[in-house]
Amino acid sequence: MSDQPNKANQEVEQDELLNEAEAATAEEGLEEVQEAEASDELTKALEDVAMYREAALRAQADAQNVRRRAELDVEKAHKFALEKFAKSVITVADNLERALSSTEEGSETDPMREGVELTYKDLMETLARFEVVAVDPAGEPFNPELHQAMTMVPNPNMEPNTVMDVVQKGYTLNGRLLRPAMVVVSSAA
Numbered sequence: 001m002s003d004q005p006n007k008a009n010q011e012v013e014q015d016e017l018l019n020e021a022e023a024a025t026a027e028e029g030l031e032e033v034q035e036a037e038a039s040d041e042l043t044k045a046l047e048d049v050a051m052y053r054e055a056a057l058r059a060q061a062d063a064q065n066v067r068r069r070a071e072l073d074v075e076k077a078h079k080f081a082l083e084k085f086a087k088s089v090i091t092v093a094d095n096l097e098r099a100l101s102s103t104e105e106g107s108e109t110d111p112m113r114e115g116v117e118l119t120y121k122d123l124m125e126t127l128a129r130f131e132v133v134a135v136d137p138a139g140e141p142f143n144p145e146l147h148q149a150m151t152m153v154p155n156p157n158m159e160p161n162t163v164m165d166v167v168q169k170g171y172t173l174n175g176r177l178l179r180p181a182m183v184v185v186s187s188a189a
Contacts, residue, residue, distance in 0.1 A: 079174045086132045087178055090171045093127070093134075096120040097169075127171075135170035135181045137163045146170060148180040155186040162186045 096116055103113045124134070135146050142149060142161045150167055158164060163183045170181030 080176060082130055082132075083173055083176075083178065086127070086130070086171070086173050089123070089127065090132070090179060093120065093123055094168065096123065131174045132178070133172050135172060136166055137170075137181055137183060138166050139163060142183070142185045146172075146177060146180060147183045147185075149185045150182050152185045152187040154189045156189040158186040160186060160188045 096119060099116045100113065100120060103116070127133075137143070137147055140163050141159075142163055147163065147170065153164060155164060162185065163181075164186045165184040167182040167184065171178040
């Protein structure tokens with residue numbers, strides 16, 4: 001009979017060992033599941049960090065682009081604020097030029113001509129101070145960006161597409177065209 005209690009004790013011990021092994025295995029499995037969940041959470045958190053970092057960089061770049069565009073717009077506004085006014089004033093210059101061309105030098109209207117010359121000269125200096133520059137392309141090659149061809153005249157003495165005559169001067173403001181020069185262009189004979 002003494003064998004039976006030992007057997008029973010051994011069976012109990014084996015059951016306990018099996019239970020402990022099962023419990024340890026269950027704990028290891030639970031730990032593995034928890035580690036996997038933690039790893040998944042960490043991976044998701046790192047992905048979120050990368051996404052938010054990219055969004056922050058994009059927002060910063062957008063803000064910098066907006067600031068740069070605003071600075072350029074302000075610069076252009078300052079540079080070309082006089083455009084409408086300059087367009088109006090160049091017609092006065094045209095009229096003074098016509099007045100000068102209608103009077104002859106040395107005639108009895110000499111004081112009148114002198115006054116118009118001085119006024120024209122002063123106006124042109126004032127325009128130049130504000131970067132309004134006359135485009136007078138006589139003898140230059142035709143440039144469609146600065147000139148407007150009124151007509152083409154055959155002329156064997158000049159290269160084709162050369163400005164023969166300027167009907168009306170053009171003007172630029174800070175390099176931007178205000179009004180194209182109206183010109184007569186030579187063509188092949």
